[in-house]
Amino acid sequence: MMFIRSFVFFLGVLAAFALGWIGIVGVPDMMLARIEAPPELKRYTAEQLYGRSIYVREGCLYCHSQQVRPEGFGADQARFWGRPSVPADYLYDKPHLLGTMRTGPDLFNIGARQTSEEWHLLHLYNPRLVTKGSIMPPHPWLFEEKPTAGPGEEALVLPDSLAPARKVVVPTAEAKALVAYLLSLNHTYPVSQGAASDDTAKTRR
């Protein structure tokens, strides 16, 4: 009797767990397995992938999301952050970087919104050089201080207060790769907003 009661208990416990797993992970994942990549969605280049790994390493995802909400749900559309994101946009992403915070702005289309490599490098070196009031951490370890820029290297143009004495600041391969990744974040191509992600706005009101 004791044994049967324990058996039923553990069976129920396992069933409750398994149902949840299947219900909110397994089934959506199976449905999404059938979607195809939009033709304009490019695979990441080696450099962009390297940059993406630095995005993960420095924990950018703790303050920046990569998902755009639909019309009628928040102000993403009015802020021109791009069309609502769909599952197909993320087919090549591992680990996913959807994010849960917007301490800083959404980056799903940062490559379309801010196209200047120089701006991104300055911003990474010290965000307050280009955005007054920013609370983003500076990333000077992605840069090198040298007496002069080498061949093919371009030094950052820094205000005197931040420039090291008699030295120049040049981006490392890591900084360049990270910027290459950020510039690749451009999902402005059209997609059908159907199938897997029906419009949240429609069901909401």
Place this chain on the structure above:
Amino acid sequence: MSRPPAERQVSRTIAADQRLSDELTRIGIDDSAASPTVLFLASGVAWLLIGSLMGLIASVKLDLPDWLGGAGPITFGRLRPVHLNAVTYGWISLAGSGMIVWLMGRLCRTHIRWTALLFLSAILWNIGLFLGSALVILGYSGGMEWLEFPLPAAAVIALAFILFALSMFRTFAARQVEHVYVSLWYILASLTWFPLLYVIANAGLYQGVGEAAMNWWYGHNAITVWFTPIGLAGAYYFIPKVIGRPIYSYYLGLLGFWSFALFYNWNGLHHLVGGPLPTWAISVSIVASLMMFVPVLAVAVNHHMTALGHLSMIRYSPTLRFVVFGAMSYTATSFQGSLEATRSVQEVAHFTHYTVGHAHLGMYAFVTMVLFGAVYYIMPRIAKWEWPYPNLIKVHFWLSAAGIAIYFLSLTLGGWLQGLAMNTPSIPFIDTVNLTKPYLWGRAVGGTLMTIGHCVFAYHFLLVIHRAGPKRFAPVWFRKAEEVAAP
């Protein structure tokens, strides 16, 4: 009907003998749990200090972004995940395991089996935590929230948990009681659930949006299947224990447990409301979140009715004060969470510091406060040494309570205003950052108070382990024992 005096005398002696033998059994059981419990609790306290420090530094970095800004290993984006992992997989998991070992002996009324596995588990667990934190600091994060520890560290922790669970199941199988108490249901369920969950989540089965679904199923289920059961098992045991009354209703407990198991496993996707996932799946999670009112009300009513008429005891009992604070916070954080999951609240609260405030209400004001109460109850019984300075317990309580209150109110208000501003397109984005700044300072102040409280707690804990400080001969009450109304 009165019996002759001699017979009464005999029956009194038998009763006294029985009480004495009960007491000796209890002491024997506590002794069998003592070493592993202390090892788990002490490791937990160490990780609490590490985790608090990391959280505090990360918090101040949002106020002074250029402070300690020169090196990768101490940047915000690496310290923040170490904070989360240290306090959840470190403090709560280890201290929770210590509490579980001790409860297991008490509730199964037998000595702890396979204790060697427990020692091995605690050692491996610490190794895994250290390895994982070091790897994240050095830049090898897995990149998903709650799952930052790379595979080698996660594998060590999974193994540690499985060894722990084996010893606990073995002890349960050898139980000397007919009745399996409510706390044990939660413990047994989480011992079954968490290893499965942790292994599945770290197995790398998914990609793209499917991985995001898995990530938040995991993120919320870690709370469902491990952190919340720790807190509830503690509350279910210590509230009746300290008050000296049985739990109000066994059936409410049953309803609470099974509705908890059924609904809470479906909550995860409310972290992705408005995101690129099938709307039906997110809606399912929202509905399940609202259904959480059932188990939460069942638990709240059960605890409240148990304590009814005896709540004044929180003035005297350190354990009860912490545990009741925790149990009330469970109700608060759950109600908030259910409402927060709805689309209209998520539209504002998602992506803001509001969510961070909510997370701390659950993990700190609820689970951590219950664990503090548990430690205050358990330690004297296994160390055979009472807490030497009752005033330090008071100081700890008020620092923790005030700290979390300031933290929660700052982020809740600041986060909500941040969300409203973000949803107003005429407000430039940088102004949504600027407006949160005073509230982020508020958070740093709250965090500082909590961290100081933890240092006081750790110091006191160390004294008990070393049996230092003035020797006391009775458990700590904040009033003289005779002032306490007998239950």
